[in-house]
Amino acid sequence: MIHFERFKLDNGLTVLFHKDVTTPLAVVNTLYDVGARDESEEKTGFAHLFEHLMFGGSVNIPDFDAPLQMAGGESNAFTSNDITNYYNVLPAKNLETALWLESDRMLSLGFTPKSLEVQRNVVIEEFKQRYLNQPYGDVWLKLRPLAYHVHPYKWATIGKVIKHIEDAKMEDVKAFFHKHYNPANAILCIAGNFEFEHIKTIVTKWYGDIPGRIKPARILPAEPEQEELREEIIERNVPTDAFYYAFKMSERRNEMYYMADVLSDALGRDKSSRLYVSLKKEQKLASEIGAYITGSLDNGLMVISGKLNDGVSFDTFDKALWKELKKLKEHPISDKELARLMIKMHTSKEFQDQGLLNRAMNLCQFELLGDANGINEEHEIYKAIKPIHIQETAIHILKPTNCSILKVKATQNAE
Amino acid sequence: MLNRTISPEVKQIDKIDFIKPQIFDISKDVKLFFMKEVPNETARLDLYFDAGTVNGDAGIASFVNGMLLSGTDEKTSTQINNEIDELGGFFESGVSNENAVITMYSLRDKVLPILKVMTNAIQNLVFHQHEVEELVNDRRQKFKTSMEKVSFIAQRAFQQRLFSESIYGRVTNESDFDSISTDSLKSFFKKNYLNGLTKVVVVGDLTQDEIDEIIDLIGSWASNTTTEFEKNIKNLKGYAHLVKDGAVQTAIRVGRMLFNKTHEDYNDFLILNTIFGDYFGSRLMSNIREDKGYTYGIGTMVAELHNVGYFIIATEVGKDVKDATLTEIQNEITRLQTELVGDDELNLVKNYLMGQLLKSADGPYSMTDLYMSVEPYGLDLDFYNTSIDSLNNITPERIQELAVKYLNWNDMTVVSAG
Numbered sequence: 001m002i003h004f005e006r007f008k009l010d011n012g013l014t015v016l017f018h019k020d021v022t023t024p025l026a027v028v029n030t031l032y033d034v035g036a037r038d039e040s041e042e043k044t045g046f047a048h049l050f051e052h053l054m055f056g057g058s059v060n061i062p063d064f065d066a067p068l069q070m071a072g073g074e075s076n077a078f079t080s081n082d083i084t085n086y087y088n089v090l091p092a093k094n095l096e097t098a099l100w101l102e103s104d105r106m107l108s109l110g111f112t113p114k115s116l117e118v119q120r121n122v123v124i125e126e127f128k129q130r131y132l133n134q135p136y137g138d139v140w141l142k143l144r145p146l147a148y149h150v151h152p153y154k155w156a157t158i159g160k161v162i163k164h165i166e167d168a169k170m171e172d173v174k175a176f177f178h179k180h181y182n183p184a185n186a187i188l189c190i191a192g193n194f195e196f197e198h199i200k201t202i203v204t205k206w207y208g209d210i211p212g213r214i215k216p217a218r219i220l221p222a223e224p225e226q227e228e229l230r231e232e233i234i235e236r237n238v239p240t241d242a243f244y245y246a247f248k249m250s251e252r253r254n255e256m257y258y259m260a261d262v263l264s265d266a267l268g269r270d271k272s273s274r275l276y277v278s279l280k281k282e283q284k285l286a287s288e289i290g291a292y293i294t295g296s297l298d299n300g301l302m303v304i305s306g307k308l309n310d311g312v313s314f315d316t317f318d319k320a321l322w323k324e325l326k327k328l329k330e331h332p333i334s335d336k337e338l339a340r341l342m343i344k345m346h347t348s349k350e351f352q353d354q355g356l357l358n359r360a361m362n363l364c365q366f367e368l369l370g371d372a373n374g375i376n377e378e379h380e381i382y383k384a385i386k387p388i389h390i391q392e393t394a395i396h397i398l399k400p401t402n403c404s405i406l407k408v409k410a411t412q413n414a415e
Numbered sequence: 416m417l418n419r420t421i422s423p424e425v426k427q428i429d430k431i432d433f434i435k436p437q438i439f440d441i442s443k444d445v446k447l448f449f450m451k452e453v454p455n456e457t458a459r460l461d462l463y464f465d466a467g468t469v470n471g472d473a474g475i476a477s478f479v480n481g482m483l484l485s486g487t488d489e490k491t492s493t494q495i496n497n498e499i500d501e502l503g504g505f506f507e508s509g510v511s512n513e514n515a516v517i518t519m520y521s522l523r524d525k526v527l528p529i530l531k532v533m534t535n536a537i538q539n540l541v542f543h544q545h546e547v548e549e550l551v552n553d554r555r556q557k558f559k560t561s562m563e564k565v566s567f568i569a570q571r572a573f574q575q576r577l578f579s580e581s582i583y584g585r586v587t588n589e590s591d592f593d594s595i596s597t598d599s600l601k602s603f604f605k606k607n608y609l610n611g612l613t614k615v616v617v618v619g620d621l622t623q624d625e626i627d628e629i630i631d632l633i634g635s636w637a638s639n640t641t642t643e644f645e646k647n648i649k650n651l652k653g654y655a656h657l658v659k660d661g662a663v664q665t666a667i668r669v670g671r672m673l674f675n676k677t678h679e680d681y682n683d684f685l686i687l688n689t690i691f692g693d694y695f696g697s698r699l700m701s702n703i704r705e706d707k708g709y710t711y712g713i714g715t716m717v718a719e720l721h722n723v724g725y726f727i728i729a730t731e732v733g734k735d736v737k738d739a740t741l742t743e744i745q746n747e748i749t750r751l752q753t754e755l756v757g758d759d760e761l762n763l764v765k766n767y768l769m770g771q772l773l774k775s776a777d778g779p780y781s782m783t784d785l786y787m788s789v790e791p792y793g794l795d796l797d798f799y800n801t802s803i804d805s806l807n808n809i810t811p812e813r814i815q816e817l818a819v820k821y822l823n824w825n826d827m828t829v830v831s832a833g
Contacts, residue, residue, distance in 0.1 A: 022454060022778075023777055023778070024428075024431075024773055024777065025773065025774060025777050059419075060419035060420045061419070061420070065695050065696050066696055066763060067422050069694065069695070069696055069763050069764075069766065069767040069770075070422070070425055070762070070763045070766050070767070071422075071425045071766065071770070072425075072428060072766045072767060072769050072770025072771075072773065073767075073770055074694070074695070074767070074770070074771075075695075089774060090770060091426075091428050091770055091773055093426040093428075094423075094425055094426055096423035097422060097423050097425060100419070100422060100423050103419075104419050107419070117708070118704075118705060118706065118707075118708040119708070120708070121707075121708025121709070122704055122705075122708050122710070122711055123711075124708075124733075125664070125708070125709070125710050125711045125731075125732070125733055126711040128663045128664050128733065129664055129711050129731050130711075132663050133564075133565065133662055133663050133664045133731070134563075134564060135560050135563040135564065136560075205417065206417070209417065237563070237661065238560065238563060239556065239559035239560055239562075239563065240556050240559065240560065270496065270500050271492075271493070271496035271500070272493065272496045272497040272499075272500040272501075277493050281492070281493055281549075284549070287552060287553045287556050288553070288556075307556060309552065310552070310556075336501075339501070340497070340500050340501045343501070343502070343503030344500055344503050344505075346503060346522070347457075347503040347504070347505065347520065347521055347522055348505075350455060350456050350457050350522060351457050351520060353455070354455050354457055354778070354780075356777075
């Protein structure tokens with residue numbers, strides 16, 4: 001059980017407090033309800049570029065990191081298609097330093113031209129390092145637009161093309177900040193050995209006078225039901241053929257999400273999973289294979305990916321894979337198999353929950369879903385899942401007309 | 416009215432509580448380290464073996480490590496993995512130059528059941544031919560993929576030149592995958608695993624009876640020999656570039672042989688290392704990322720081996736700015752050697768490192784790791800008190816002295832790939 005308290009400031013900021021008496025550290029985690037899905041299609045990669053600019057100094061403080069380091073702390077952030085999350089870890093006695101810094105950049109950024117110019121270059125190098133200069137690095141740049149035709153999940157967080165980042169202007173940056181970075185669009189979680197009343201007082205002190213603005217409405221185009229099998233083959237200078245089968249699945253706030261999560265574990269989480277055992281160990285078709293879900297807030301993807309063994313054709317693999325998927329649709333999994341998946345999930349959850357930072361981040365994410373207490377309720381939702389649910393989910397999701405396949409063909413294997 | 420331009424008062428960390436694990440003898444030389452103070456249901460068990468890459472021919476150590484759960488006469492690898500998964504366990508294994516480690520994560524009441532499955536699988540390992548072939552095939556594919564990455568190519572060449580003549584400088588080649596014989600795997604396994612256990616670490620709220628049972632289960636593997644690791648290793652100085660067609664970034668590695676925690680300059684050098692390249696506000700990050708925008712990241716570190724250590728700078732930069740980056744690295748070295756570090760910067764780094772140490776000591780898992788990172792050198796947790804003393808007493812002059820002594824460009828091994 002992860003305890004927390006909640007309060008709201010007049011300007012709309014939601015604040016969570018999680019007490020942990022065992023640690024000398026404090027975590028200050030801020031989730032902004034903005035991600036790559038909130039970008040316009042002509043200016044992609046912006047939420048992430050903006051995350052970099054948040055470290056370039058705020059209206060009253062020229063440098064974000066140095067004062068935090070002076071207080072013995074450190075900071076980082078990440079951007080996804082759904083959210084942008086900033087976190088600070090520092091000695092508990094210096095908590096106010098983090099609140100001072102985080103509240104000032106919520107109030108307003110410095111918007112220096114130098115920061116924009118440099119971070120554009122840094123992000124372009126990040127684009128190259130992670131997506132262009134790695135074998136199979138551009139797979140998600142290809143898979144997203146194959147699976148999504150309308151919804152903004154069709155572009156990756158880093159952006160569609162480098163040009164969008166090169167073209168980012170200061171006026172775009174300011175407009176983005178004004179729209180998305182305001183107290184009503186943020187969830188703050190403070191974790192550590194503090195008293196709740198003290199937290200209320202100092203959060204009000206640092207955040208109370210930030211002007212409230214309206215939480216921006218999110219109206220995204222819904223992805224229409226997929227009605228056909230989609231397939232794309234790309235040739236790359238890689239040593240091995242690789243495959244990516246992406247199936248549409250439900251949005252995060254849906255019980256089907258949890259069923260799909262368990263289904264993906266049954267397919268390919270561990271070395272005892274169905275695809276690993278059948279396609280790798282027994283039939284020796286793949287050298288690597290796994291299955292996972294993207295965990296997106298809107299309709300997400302369940303992905304089966306891996307690499308072919310040398311000499312195995314995509315067609316041979318494809319037939320064997322669908323045969324394996326069919327078994328899950330025709331027969332419910334055994335209670336024993338389900339119990340195996342559940343205990344693995346339980347172990348993972350226990351390990352995740354022991355990190356202070358993880359707890360603070362997850363509380364924010366559940367609050368975004370509607371209630372931070374979801375962190376304590378999820379286990380029951382998983383426990384209620386029965387073999388029949390997994391079968392129903394398999395029937396619903398694992399069909400060709402719901403699937404987008406990306407094949408990466410090694411140049412040497414191309415005909 | 417709130418004055419937002421002034422930082423709240425920064426309070427100093429006055430003390431850090433270090434907690435030592437309990438120590439039990441498995442044999443005369445092999446010990447079990449036990450951290451019981453875990454306030455939840457999680458547990459971790461690590462088994463260390465004298466089975467690093469320097470102990471065998473190229474590739475052998477890594478192959479044997481990958482085969483540990485590959486099957487016995489009674490059970491297939493799938494059956495073994497299934498049994499561990501049914502107990503909710505996570506199994507990991509890995510190899511470094513000097514040892515191999517098996518790690519098991521689970522809930523505390525499952526530690527012994529999982530360990531029983533594992534010890535049975537390892538004790539009766541048979542190296543089925545089809546499992547050997549599968550692993551060789553998988554590893555060959557992975558190796559080919561890695562060789563497409565400039566970071567891997569540069570790191571591999573750096574390792575060859577840094578350790579030059581030493582066995583540490585030996586790298587895996589594709590041809591090594593062809594010459595693996597099952598007999599050589601078996602003999603390495605017998606010598607370095609079944610008679611090669613060097614230590615055990617348990618983190619979790621287990622009972623004394625459970626600890627005794629762990630010792631009974633793995634006690635027969637205790638090593639009774641001590642590997643002599645190399646002492647005198649010299650890096651090959653100078654520059655080498657490896658061409659990688661089509662790369663849009665160039666990987667750079669710069670470094671030299673150095674010392675480990677047992678050396679008198681170690682703690683002070685670590686402060687210099689931080690200033691130079693080991694935190695977000697470091698000289699290299701400020702210049703090469705935050706001023707010039709040449710890279711997504713650049714960092715330095717001190718890595719340690721049993722008898723020696725080395726210093727390394729690593730980055731990936733745009734292919735047009737490789738030379739400019741090397742020049743800026745040299746400029747930053749010259750600046751450290753010729754100009755005294757300012758008080759503000761030094762104070763910031765001191766506070767930052769104290770915060771990092773506090774974080775490294777937070778919670779039973781971190782605390783155990785902190786202890787295990789000094790234990791191989793015959794040191795105790797008191798080492799961290801000397802680190803704190805070092806932070807309290809460091810001066811700009813001392814930083815400069817160490818930069819002059821250890822950061823000469825002409826002493827460096829420099830490699831780029833792109």
